[in-house]
Amino acid sequence: MKETFASASGGRRAAGGTSAPPAPAALAAKVRTLAPSMTRSMQRVAEAVAGDPAGCAALTVTGLAELTGTSEATVVRTARLLGYPGYRDLRLALAGLAAQQQSGRAPAITTDIAVDDPIADVVAKLAYDEQQTLADTAAGLDTVQLGAAVAALAAARRTDVYGIGASNLVAQDLTQKMLRIGLIAHAPGDPHLAVTNAVQLRAGDVALAITHSGSTGDVIEPLRVAFERGATTIAITGRPDSSVTQYADHVLTTSTARESELRPAAMSSRTSQLLVVDCLFVGVAQRIYESAAPALAASYEALAHRHGALRAGAGAGDRRA
Amino acid sequence: MKETFASASGGRRAAGGTSAPPAPAALAAKVRTLAPSMTRSMQRVAEAVAGDPAGCAALTVTGLAELTGTSEATVVRTARLLGYPGYRDLRLALAGLAAQQQSGRAPAITTDIAVDDPIADVVAKLAYDEQQTLADTAAGLDTVQLGAAVAALAAARRTDVYGIGASNLVAQDLTQKMLRIGLIAHAPGDPHLAVTNAVQLRAGDVALAITHSGSTGDVIEPLRVAFERGATTIAITGRPDSSVTQYADHVLTTSTARESELRPAAMSSRTSQLLVVDCLFVGVAQRIYESAAPALAASYEALAHRHGALRAGAGAGDRRA
DNA sequence: ACCGAAACGAAAATATCTTTCACGAGTGAC
DNA sequence: GTCACTCGTGAAAGATATTTTCGTTTCGGT
Numbered sequence: 241m242k243e244t245f246a247s248a249s250g251g252r253r254a255a256g257g258t259s260a261p262p263a264p265a266a267l268a269a270k271v272r273t274l275a276p277s278m279t280r281s282m283q284r285v286a287e288a289v290a291g292d293p294a295g296c297a298a299l300t301v302t303g304l305a306e307l308t309g310t311s312e313a314t315v316v317r318t319a320r321l322l323g324y325p326g327y328r329d330l331r332l333a334l335a336g337l338a339a340q341q342q343s344g345r346a347p348a349i350t351t352d353i354a355v356d357d358p359i360a361d362v363v364a365k366l367a368y369d370e371q372q373t374l375a376d377t378a379a380g381l382d383t384v385q386l387g388a389a390v391a392a393l394a395a396a397r398r399t400d401v402y403g404i405g406a407s408n409l410v411a412q413d414l415t416q417k418m419l420r421i422g423l424i425a426h427a428p429g430d431p432h433l434a435v436t437n438a439v440q441l442r443a444g445d446v447a448l449a450i451t452h453s454g455s456t457g458d459v460i461e462p463l464r465v466a467f468e469r470g471a472t473t474i475a476i477t478g479r480p481d482s483s484v485t486q487y488a489d490h491v492l493t494t495s496t497a498r499e500s501e502l503r504p505a506a507m508s509s510r511t512s513q514l515l516v517v518d519c520l521f522v523g524v525a526q527r528i529y530e531s532a533a534p535a536l537a538a539s540y541e542a543l544a545h546r547h548g549a550l551r552a553g554a555g556a557g558d559r560r561a
Numbered sequence: 562m563k564e565t566f567a568s569a570s571g572g573r574r575a576a577g578g579t580s581a582p583p584a585p586a587a588l589a590a591k592v593r594t595l596a597p598s599m600t601r602s603m604q605r606v607a608e609a610v611a612g613d614p615a616g617c618a619a620l621t622v623t624g625l626a627e628l629t630g631t632s633e634a635t636v637v638r639t640a641r642l643l644g645y646p647g648y649r650d651l652r653l654a655l656a657g658l659a660a661q662q663q664s665g666r667a668p669a670i671t672t673d674i675a676v677d678d679p680i681a682d683v684v685a686k687l688a689y690d691e692q693q694t695l696a697d698t699a700a701g702l703d704t705v706q707l708g709a710a711v712a713a714l715a716a717a718r719r720t721d722v723y724g725i726g727a728s729n730l731v732a733q734d735l736t737q738k739m740l741r742i743g744l745i746a747h748a749p750g751d752p753h754l755a756v757t758n759a760v761q762l763r764a765g766d767v768a769l770a771i772t773h774s775g776s777t778g779d780v781i782e783p784l785r786v787a788f789e790r791g792a793t794t795i796a797i798t799g800r801p802d803s804s805v806t807q808y809a810d811h812v813l814t815t816s817t818a819r820e821s822e823l824r825p826a827a828m829s830s831r832t833s834q835l836l837v838v839d840c841l842f843v844g845v846a847q848r849i850y851e852s853a854a855p856a857l858a859a860s861y862e863a864l865a866h867r868h869g870a871l872r873a874g875a876g877a878g879d880r881r882a
Numbered sequence: 883a884c885c886g887a888a889a890c891g892a893a894a895a896t897a898t899c900t901t902t903c904a905c906g907a908g909t910g911a912c
Numbered sequence: 913g914t915c916a917c918t919c920g921t922g923a924a925a926g927a928t929a930t931t932t933t934c935g936t937t938t939c940g941g942t
Contacts, residue, residue, distance in 0.1 A: 279888085279889055279890085280889085281889075281890065281891095282889095297653060300928085300929060300930085301929065301930055301931085302928095302929075302930090305891090310890080310891080311890065311891040311892075312891080312892090312929090312930075312931080313890070313891060313892085313931080313932080313933090314889085314890065314891075315930095316930075316931060316932085317889095317890095326930070326931070327929090327930065327931085328897095328898090328929085328930070328931095331653070332618060332652070332653065332656040333656070335653040335654070335656040335657045335660075336656045336657055336659060336660030336661075337660065338657060339656075339657025339658065339660050339661050340657075340660050340661060342657075353843060355847050355850050356847070357847070359704050359707055359708045359711065359840075359844055360704045362840055362843050362844055362847070363699050363702055363704065363707070363840050364699060366699075366836060366839050366840055366843065367695045367696060367698070367699035367836060370695050370836060370839075371692045371695050371696065374688045374691050374692050374695075375688065375692065377688065378684050378685060378687075378688035381684055383680050383681045383684065386680055386684070387680045390680065405737065405864075406734065406737060409730045409733055409734055409737075412730055413727065413730055413831070416726065416727060416730075417825075417827075420825075503843065504738075504741075504857070506738075507839055510734070510835070511835070514831070514832070514835075515687060515688060515691060518687050518691075518828055519680070519683055519684050519687055522674060522683050522687060522823055522824065523680055523683060525823055526676050526677070526678070526683070526823065529676050533822065536822065536825070543726075600919085600920055600921085601920085602920075602921065602922095603920095621897085621898060621899085622898070622899055622900090623898080623899090626922090631921080631922080632921070632922040632923075633898095633899075633900080633922085633923095634900085634901080634902090634921075634922060634923085635920090635921070635922075636899095637899075637900060637901085638921095647899070647900070648898090648899065648900085649898085649899065649900095649928095649929090883942100884941100884942085885940105885941085885942085886939105886940095886941090886942105887938105887939090887940090887941105888937105888938085888939085888940100889936105889937080889938070889939090890935105890936085890937075890938090891934105891935095891936085891937095892933105892934090892935090892936095893932100893933085893934090893935105894931105894932080894933075894934095895930100895931080895932070895933085896929100896930080896931070896932080897928100897929080897930070897931080898927105898928080898929070898930080899926105899927080899928070899929080900925100900926080900927065900928085901924100901925080901926070901927080902923105902924085902925070902926085903922105903923090903924090903925090904921100904922100904923090904924105905920105905921085905922090905923100906919105906920090906921085907918105907919090907920080907921095908917100908918090908919085908920095909916100909917085909918080909919095910915105910916095910917085910918100911914100911915085911916085911917095912913100912914090912915085912916100
């Protein structure tokens with residue numbers, strides 16, 4: 241509306257003259273620059289603001305005035321001097337600054353998880369590690385091998401997926417998804433059953449082994465059997481030089497992240513394996529889209545009625561004590 | 562103050578009220594999570610907010626109401642639903658988000674996976690999406706609820722984990738890990754078995770339900786039974802307002818990513834659930850470190866010889882019964 | 883000690899946010 | 913098909929927060 245703050249600085253061009261738009265992160269610097277031209281009360285306010293942006297962002301004009309032992313008018317005057325139209329905008333900038341600082345102080349997550357880490361750090365570190373694992377895996381995946389594996393799976397008469405322990409869950413995940421798009425897949429959890437299944441395979445079938453170490457006998461054995469029966473074999477492993485690859489036509493490599501006592505290798509290998517499995521699934525779904533799409537739709541439909549009436553609306557009104 | 566439907570739960574604190582403090586950067590995730598439970602007008606507001614945080618932060622309630630063609634009341638309601646006390650606080654968070662986006666990484670919009678995407682793109686998109694899901698989940702996790710859940714699990718005499726379909730795999734993952742650190746856990750896959758198990762629980766036990774939709778009857782039912790038997794109940798769901806939370810002492814929210822035909826919701830919900838489960842596991846392992854560490858070491862030891870023996874015959878042996 | 887200018891805060895004035903309330907659209911029951 | 917009912921919605925009243933005004937206090941100079 242009107243350049244009211246011109247009066248504060250008299251005819252001086254220094255402060256008000258800066259047509260600078262609200263400073264984003266340069267606030268601390270601005271405070272220091274302008275401090276000399278501030279009155280005592282204003283300095284107190286500026287100091288509080290620069291010292292604890294996050295805290296001040298949470299305060300109203302009155303709150304900040306009380307905190308600094310000054311008045312609302314002084315707070316507003318300070319905000320003006322700093323280049324904002326009013327306190328409201330200073331507060332907004334403060335919130336932004338706080339958020340930046342918050343996200344900036346994230347380097348803590350690169351260290352291992354310690355026994356006494358607060359729960360929030362655990363969350364951050366785990367999420368970060370898994371993100372890292374995903375990036376590594378994606379970068380290290382051989383798309384040629386992947387493409388070949390997809391082609392084999394899409395054309396397979398039936399598919400066996402072998403995995404033990406944590407890897408078995410990944411195997412089941414793939415199996416569940418393949419079934420959903422109309423493909424025939426099994427993930428025997430029992431090593432004996434796996435071998436029994438493997439014996440049934442022949443050319444045109446696919447056997448897929450999932451093992452992080454690449455040396456899990458219970459998984460290698462059925463793959464070997466399938467391999468010898470003439471099935472196309474695929475291995476998903478973190479060790480491309482391990483013995484499982486002897487019997488694999490296609491090898492997909494997962495990433496091996498560092499592990500620690502509190503973060504077993506199983507955790508990152510699982511993440512990595514799942515990404516590979518997802519890629520396989522999507523690749524296959526693309527290839528057989530014509531038949532996959534209706535099958536997917538049908539499975540959604542079938543599940544719909546298992547989900548009770550949604551709309552738990554009752555609590556929508558007022559919570560908050 | 563009026564937990565109207567609390568009566569059903571017999572006086573126990575109903576968990577519906579997300580005590581979540583204002584989310585800092587988890588806003589986009591929260592919008593997606595809560596969008597389904599929003600009315601049309603509120604969705605318009607949420608959409609505007611998620612789409613242009615910086616722009617919206619510059620607007621007053623009235624301005625945002627006009628922009629979205631709604632009323633101030635609706636804007637405030639939306640802010641409330643997103644977990645803020647009022648519009649003022651939403652605006653503050655928005656400013657923070659804008660600042661982060663500005664300085665930090667770009668929001669980077671992913672295009673959906675198309676049927677004719679080359680396999681390399683599929684890998685990249687999937688990896689990116691899952692990374693995003695992890696970030697969203699981590700940002701949106703309520704550490705207070707998480708801490709409470711960890712405490713309950715660490716102290717539990719036994720733990721039941723309920724999940725169906727893809728969620729059952731997550732349940733098994735948690736179970737496997739808990740067993741490794743010497744805790745007693747089960748993940749019944751059969752709904753009837755689950756209920757049968759649940760009946761055995763009582764105070765001091767823990768029941769954990771994993772369901773993305775929050776309305777999977779087969780999972781809610783055993784949780785309800787456990788709840789009524791006095792066990793501590795935890796829910797991991799993508800819909801914090803769904804019916805499963807009625808019977809949950811602690812609610813852990815997973816993020817809901819947009820899905821597409823080739824990328825079923827199950828994929829990102831699984832990623833999200835696994836992160837939560839990992840956090841629970843590590844948290845528990847920290848708490849009972851004294852007993853967990855030796856147990857972990859012992860399980861490594863026990864597995865070691867299963868890997869060493871390359872020639873499969875050795876390890877598996879045939880012990881016909 | 884007196885004068886004047888600047889600093890400062892109390893309170894009025896204004897803008898903004900929040901709550902209330904009534905209307906209308908949609909839905910299920912009969 | 914109509915009726916009763918609930919739920920979503922916005923207009924306007926009510927409550928807060930911010931900005932402005934203006935008188936008092938403080939301080940330096942003469």
